[in-house]
Amino acid sequence: MKLHLDLQYFAGEKTEKATPKKRQDSRKKGQVAKSQDVNTAILLFFVFIALIVMGGQWKDTMTSMYEKSFTEYIHWDITEYSVHTLFVELTLEMAMTLAPVMGIAMLAGVAANYMQIGFLFTTEPLQMKLNKLDPIQGAKRIFSARALVELLKSLLKISIVGVVTFSILWMNKDDMMMLAGKDVNGALAFFGNITIQMGIAASIALLILSVMDYTYQKYDFEKNIRMSKNDIKDEYKNIEGNPLIKSKIKEKQRQMAMRRMMSEVPEADVIITNPTHYSIAIKYDEEKGDAPYVVAKGVDFVAFKIREIAKANQIMLVENRPLARALYDQVEIGNVINEEFYQAVAEILAYVYRLKQKA
Template structure:
């Protein structure tokens, strides 16, 4: 019951990350009916392309067994083994093209559904695969009921198609008793091709429905709740609380580093209490004044305090302090539009008697 409630809470479509993780674990949508249909289709192709030639070859190889049955010695086990080996070889040559075609069609149907990939997770031993409780759940759960329904539909559909076809071919089957025996292989081949064709047509609907059902069931199994999405977002983006703490620590380190550079300043331009910008001008270091620190409110007051403690001039210029604060970042030289205003302040400082 708790599992059903938990499943009902998962109403959101799977995210890209959830889908990617499922594919990496080998959890992919797969229709078991598609390879079966492909094998039936391969059998139909084989009957149309190879059956006549292979049947003629088989008849030639087995003709001596029927024409001269006494020509083979069966006096000991070795003779019987050789006879069985010859028969099995002839039957193997007859069946080999069909088996290869069936395998190729079945494999192609699996590959076309999903790109092949090696997933160690799929072959790792798991207790739930041998657990009676898990097996009971698979047999009598929703998936088991769907598989049972598909099997019933396949049996009923194929049986109905075969019955209708055999009824239509009943007259030919009865007349076959009065025709030349050499015509029987061709008659059997024709009926077989029609029978396999009818079965293929009957299973197309089941296969199409199973492909859609497999995809829908897979998407439903990956659905997420709102909490799952939030947890995934935290894993990808990081916990907001932790991120805020790290951001605060980084800001503290940057602020301390900036304040430690204030004693190297040439002048501090301030807007009495709200803004303060510490500039350093050494022609040998930079062609223009460099912003060592800037701050607002409490940081601005701290910059002024450090400047006064170290004997650095603090010039109050409200428009210039505010403009520099907005336009320039720490460790950057001032833009050209501030050259004239800052040059006047520096000229005043350098010209005054010390």
């Protein structure tokens, strides 16, 4: 009894790698090996690269808006129309300024996702599930090992990004102290340069961390989708289908094979019978083989149908009980007859050919 329970336990333990079907089903549910840190790092990196390219244009745009506000907008009368116009113009200007960076950020996010999981569209994670509202399950998720790992990862990221950004500020502390002697353009250029340096350095540090995080996420994903031996057996049964459906499919296949076999009977040279219970249709074709082969065979009702088709097509029936039984048992449809039957079949075919010549 104890041995039986132990076997059941080990059969239910998830020790096997996931099957392709299990992976496909998990993917449809949105369960894939993916690191959000990869998305964040790549997005930040390309956004700061875009700032390098478009920083000068942003400065000119912001300066132009500032000048226009104090040279033109300040003289407008405060009316409903003027306030509406002011907000529309400023909103459009800001939208045109930010649109390229937002577009780059979107493309970087899509590219980062595609690099990790390829193309995937599913609404499964968005579906409402009542078990997510269960406070007990929620507490288990909060105090789980995965939550602890995520907390440690967050602390590590904050520490590394903090060290990187502080290091850059510390290396430029002397220039920062001299800002009092610089004009506005010089101060803006300094802070813009420092910001971009810190952003790119932080994104590179996050990218290095994201590689390790992706490795962990892949390991954790593989662990979560493992299957037990019972799971694999159940999946195989489901793939095979319901026994009733299987029997219907097999019956349909038998019917198709029967129709195919019956369509070959009119091509036979002779039908060897039992005389009533067995019918074997034999044909000899030099182009297909050196020996005669079985075109069709059957017992009882099928044998009767073979004889019926043979009579309708004027194919001769020859009674030979031992030979009919032996051919039925030992030769499959479409196969040439065994050597032991060569002489008996050859005599029957010679007899049939002589009768055909006389006719």
